[in-house]
Amino acid sequence: MGAYIFRRLWQMIPTMLGVVLLVFFLFNWVGGDPAYVLAGKISNQEQIDNIRRQLGIDQPYYIQLGIFVKQIVTGNFGASWSTNERVSHILITRLGPSLTILVPLLILDTLISIALALAVAYVRGSLTDRLVMIVCTVGLSVSILVYIIVFQYVFAYKLGWFPVQGWGDGFWHNLVVYASLPILIGLVVSIAPDLRLFRTFILDEINQDYVRTGRAKGVSENRVMWVHVLRNASIPIITNLMSSLPGLLLGSFLIERFFSIPGIGREVILAVERSDFPVIKAITVYVAFATILTNLLADLTYKAVDPRVQLK
Amino acid sequence: MTSAMRAVAGTLHVAVALLAIGALASLSIHTRVAHSASPADPAKVIRQVFPAAETGFDPAGAQDLYSGTIEQAVFETLLTYDYLARPSKLVPLTAEALPQITDQGRTYTLTIRKGIFFADDPAFKGRKRELVAADFAYSLKRLVDPKLRSPWAWLVQGKIVGLDALAEAARKSGRFDYDAPVAGLATPDRYTLVIHLTHTDYNLPYILAHEPTSAVAREIIDTYADESGRAMANPVGTGPYRLKEWVRGTRIVLDANPDYRGFTWDFTSDDPADQVLIAQMKGKRMPQIGRVVVSIIEEDQARLLAFKNDEVDLMDLGGVLAPNVMDGDRLRPEFAARGIKLSRIIDPAIIYTYWNLQDPVVGGLSKDKIALRRAMAMAYDVDEEIRVVRNGQAIEAQYPIPPGVVGFDPGYRSPVHYDPALANELLDYYGYRRGADGWRALPDGKPLTVRYASRPDSLGRQQDELWKKALDRIGIRMEVQKDRFPEMLKAERQCKLMMRTASWIADYPDADNFMQLLYGPNTGQNNNACARIPAYDRLYEQSIRMPDSPARDRLYHDMTRLIEVYAPWRLGVLTYRNMLVQPRVLGYRKHPILHNEWKYIDVSARDPRQ
Numbered sequence: 052m053g054a055y056i057f058r059r060l061w062q063m064i065p066t067m068l069g070v071v072l073l074v075f076f077l078f079n080w081v082g083g084d085p086a087y088v089l090a091g092k093i094s095n096q097e098q099i100d101n102i103r104r105q106l107g108i109d110q111p112y113y114i115q116l117g118i119f120v121k122q123i124v125t126g127n128f129g130a131s132w133s134t135n136e137r138v139s140h141i142l143i144t145r146l147g148p149s150l151t152i153l154v155p156l157l158i159l160d161t162l163i164s165i166a167l168a169l170a171v172a173y174v175r176g177s178l179t180d181r182l183v184m185i186v187c188t189v190g191l192s193v194s195i196l197v198y199i200i201v202f203q204y205v206f207a208y209k210l211g212w213f214p215v216q217g218w219g220d221g222f223w224h225n226l227v228v229y230a231s232l233p234i235l236i237g238l239v240v241s242i243a244p245d246l247r248l249f250r251t252f253i254l255d256e257i258n259q260d261y262v263r264t265g266r267a268k269g270v271s272e273n274r275v276m277w278v279h280v281l282r283n284a285s286i287p288i289i290t291n292l293m294s295s296l297p298g299l300l301l302g303s304f305l306i307e308r309f310f311s312i313p314g315i316g317r318e319v320i321l322a323v324e325r326s327d328f329p330v331i332k333a334i335t336v337y338v339a340f341a342t343i344l345t346n347l348l349a350d351l352t353y354k355a356v357d358p359r360v361q362l363k
Numbered sequence: 364m365t366s367a368m369r370a371v372a373g374t375l376h377v378a379v380a381l382l383a384i385g386a387l388a389s390l391s392i393h394t395r396v397a398h399s400a401s402p403a404d405p406a407k408v409i410r411q412v413f414p415a416a417e418t419g420f421d422p423a424g425a426q427d428l429y430s431g432t433i434e435q436a437v438f439e440t441l442l443t444y445d446y447l448a449r450p451s452k453l454v455p456l457t458a459e460a461l462p463q464i465t466d467q468g469r470t471y472t473l474t475i476r477k478g479i480f481f482a483d484d485p486a487f488k489g490r491k492r493e494l495v496a497a498d499f500a501y502s503l504k505r506l507v508d509p510k511l512r513s514p515w516a517w518l519v520q521g522k523i524v525g526l527d528a529l530a531e532a533a534r535k536s537g538r539f540d541y542d543a544p545v546a547g548l549a550t551p552d553r554y555t556l557v558i559h560l561t562h563t564d565y566n567l568p569y570i571l572a573h574e575p576t577s578a579v580a581r582e583i584i585d586t587y588a589d590e591s592g593r594a595m596a597n598p599v600g601t602g603p604y605r606l607k608e609w610v611r612g613t614r615i616v617l618d619a620n621p622d623y624r625g626f627t628w629d630f631t632s633d634d635p636a637d638q639v640l641i642a643q644m645k646g647k648r649m650p651q652i653g654r655v656v657v658s659i660i661e662e663d664q665a666r667l668l669a670f671k672n673d674e675v676d677l678m679d680l681g682g683v684l685a686p687n688v689m690d691g692d693r694l695r696p697e698f699a700a701r702g703i704k705l706s707r708i709i710d711p712a713i714i715y716t717y718w719n720l721q722d723p724v725v726g727g728l729s730k731d732k733i734a735l736r737r738a739m740a741m742a743y744d745v746d747e748e749i750r751v752v753r754n755g756q757a758i759e760a761q762y763p764i765p766p767g768v769v770g771f772d773p774g775y776r777s778p779v780h781y782d783p784a785l786a787n788e789l790l791d792y793y794g795y796r797r798g799a800d801g802w803r804a805l806p807d808g809k810p811l812t813v814r815y816a817s818r819p820d821s822l823g824r825q826q827d828e829l830w831k832k833a834l835d836r837i838g839i840r841m842e843v844q845k846d847r848f849p850e851m852l853k854a855e856r857q858c859k860l861m862m863r864t865a866s867w868i869a870d871y872p873d874a875d876n877f878m879q880l881l882y883g884p885n886t887g888q889n890n891n892a893c894a895r896i897p898a899y900d901r902l903y904e905q906s907i908r909m910p911d912s913p914a915r916d917r918l919y920h921d922m923t924r925l926i927e928v929y930a931p932w933r934l935g936v937l938t939y940r941n942m943l944v945q946p947r948v949l950g951y952r953k954h955p956i957l958h959n960e961w962k963y964i965d966v967s968a969r970d971p972r973q
Binding site: 081082083084085086087088089090091092093094095096098099101102105130133134135136141144200203204207208211214215216217218308309310311312313317318321326 | 512852885889
């Protein structure tokens with residue numbers, strides 16, 4: 052196990068290098084020269100050159116790339132070009148609100164989707180199963196934008212059950228008052244595709260011989276479904292779950308924008324709008340790093356869930 | 364004593380102790396209120412919404428409108444604008460009076476009012492810090508400090524004697540010497556500031572009313588500045604409010620500055636529409652608002668719902684939402700019935716389309732090139748833009764100087780009209796022949812294709828469509844050139860774009876701020892048409908040596924005629940700014956130049972309709 056983890060961590064280095072090169076050249080190519088925006092309404096070439104010199108974008112590419120690598124190694128991405136706020140401070144302060152929305156959403160979505168998937172898989176082919184599948188198909192065909200606009204209008208404005216927007220100071224206050232509606236919207240959007248996917252995983256298992264054997268031995272239906280079937284269907288479910296974990300770092304920019312939540316997703320959009328390369332670089336690198344780590348975590352979890360899995 | 368009695372006695376002790384603590388706390392609050400110079404009531408809260416995020420609150424560092432709005436509440440300039448006077452009128456703020464102008468507009472002398480103090484801050488080490496003339500001299504120097512890379516350097520660059528030399532020395536040495544004397548910034552005594560200019564400039568008073576020239580204290584910058592010398596997160600000024608809480612891009616809370624000196628509301632206006640608010644506000648000690656809560660809501664629907672849900676008191680409607688709220692120039696009945704008020708102004712800004720006069724296809728001052736540009740100008744339907752793009756919340760611009768700006772002429776009517784038939788005749792006359800495919804060629808027979816540059820957003824796409832339709836009408840093939848804004852700006856400064864629709868909002872309400880946009884030497888800066896029209900440049904050079912006067916207005920008329928003749932621009936629209944105001948807000952009127960009106964307004968405890 053130790054050797055496997057070490058090997059995987061070692062393999063991260065070329066992957067991260069690839070990410071670094073891609074991010075660096077992509078944003079240098081499409082990101083534009085921010086000096087002209089930062090220089091203000093009226094500026095001369097001397098001022099623009101001064102800005103480029105201070106930001107280091109007048110340096111040859113290999114030097115800029117070297118600085119980028121050093122920033123990754125030290126974890127110090129400097130300050131935002133547009134606000135002068137430290138990038139580390141941006142990440143720390145914006146991550147909390149995003150996680151306040153996305154962690155409960157991920158947990159609730161996973162639990163509800165698994166429970167419903169087990170239930171509809173159990174009655175597969177029935178009218179209930181078909182109806183649920185139709186609702187899911189319709190549900191996932193609708194854009195999240197529509198859900199946000201309709202739910203905000205109906206539940207926040209018309210019914211007044213939630214505030215239209217806002218964010219406070221206390222965690223519980225934010226979770227209960229401001230995060231409830233965004234989480235509800237997130238659930239409506241994510242349950243439909245997850246339910247369909249998990250149902251497929253469970254249906255693959257439900258027809259296996261071990262299920263028939265269990266039933267023949269007199270194991271209760273609850274135990275068959277919740278223990279035996281779920282355990283064997285859990286590997287693809289874990290894969291799905293792990294693949295969504297890096298998304299926590301990105302937040303949900305649409306939900307954050309509509310509900311004025313100071314999360315990381317909103318920050319990403321602002322950074323792109325402002326050509327704020329240090330912020331974009333830092334977030335992209337951290338998301339790439341988190342993706343590689345969660346992939347490793349997923350592999351380790353497979354082994355824990357299913358002892359037959361061999362880590363090579 | 365029985366256990367029951369002990370319990371009762373214990374409860375009484377606790378109650379008495381709590382009452383005592385409460386009384387002391389209350390006494391403490393009242394004592395603070397009694398000692399506060401500001402008349403602001405902490406219970407009076409105004410809630411405003413911004414449609415975009417701020418960047419920070421250093422007057423020399425931030426350049427966006429929303430940061431500027433907060434800066435205007437925290438910091439103070441030497442001069443400001445009368446709240447109700449239209450067109451905008453300068454009045455003293457921290458200065459005793461308007462500047463004394465001598466030496467044919469080259470020397471300005473200002474006296475700072477005594478007894479104005481910065482808000483308390485640990486950087487002052489427990490001492491009261493009085494505002495003095497040296498603070499303004501320091502703040503003006505900061506604008507040219509190369510390390511700060513201030514976007515407002517142009518306000519003073521090339522204007523104040525000795526300041527450019529100091530900046531140049533800093534560029535060479537890598538350190539800006541704030542203690543070095545600058546001949547153009549003299550402080551003969553603690554409260555007197557004398558500014559010597561390199562040349563006559565009657566616009567300096569407007570610059571001194573612009574928030575980048577607000578007074579900052581050197582101790583604050585020394586304590587809180589980041590590597591670039593900016594203190595974006597620690598605004599400490601002499602203004603009526605101070606920063607209480609800041610959740611970046613989400614919420615900004617300002618509390619009344621208890622040390623603010625206050626003033627008595629005593630504004631006058633001849634406008635009948637102002638008489639109600641004058642009656643509501645006259646004689647009140649200001650500011651009344653104790654707390655300002657600003658929410659940043661980028662999405663239009665969320666912003667409007669927050670206002671309709673009474674989560675916001677003041678909101679800039681914007682053109683996109685106008686059809687939801689307004690019928691033409693009035694509020695829709697459901698809003699009017701709720702007592703919601705509308706404060707409507709034409710923004711001191713122009714939207715125009717320019718052609719690059721250095722471009723080989725559309726540029727140049729020869730007759731055929733002028734005819735080409737004039738034909739394109741006549742083919743464009745501004746009314747359609749107002750209807751389709753601006754949702755009726757704009758009017759056609761007739762003059763390059765917008766309303767509310769000194770030099771505006773309300774009677775001027777532009778001879779440039781939508782007339783595609785005449786445009787076609789003009790092109791035919793100058794030899795722009797149509798080919799078999801229906802598209803015109805240049806007089807020398809080479810293909811004619813015009814590239815229109817625009818941003819990749821919804822407004823940009825709408826403008827593409829309108830200009831494509833316009834040029835289709837006269838048989839000119841048009842291509843759309845899309846680019847990211849920074850790259851487009853770069854190409855524009857390098858005179859590499861062919862045509863684009865741009866806008867300009869007044870930095871200060873004087874015609875010069877608009878007429879300089881076509882001055883030849885400003886090419887590569889803000890002369891985005893890269894125009895070098897000798898006759899225009901000569902008139903402009905005369906105009907900058909003159910104060911506001913009928914003679915200067917005549918020059919502006921002549922310059923406008925030159926714009927129409929040479930057609931470097933097609934003037935587009937003037938947009939309305941519609942501020943929605945909840946019924947409980949008293950005394951509100953949108954000011955065309957000031958970014959916020961918080962210190963001039965009040966809120967009633969209850970809905971005044973009740």
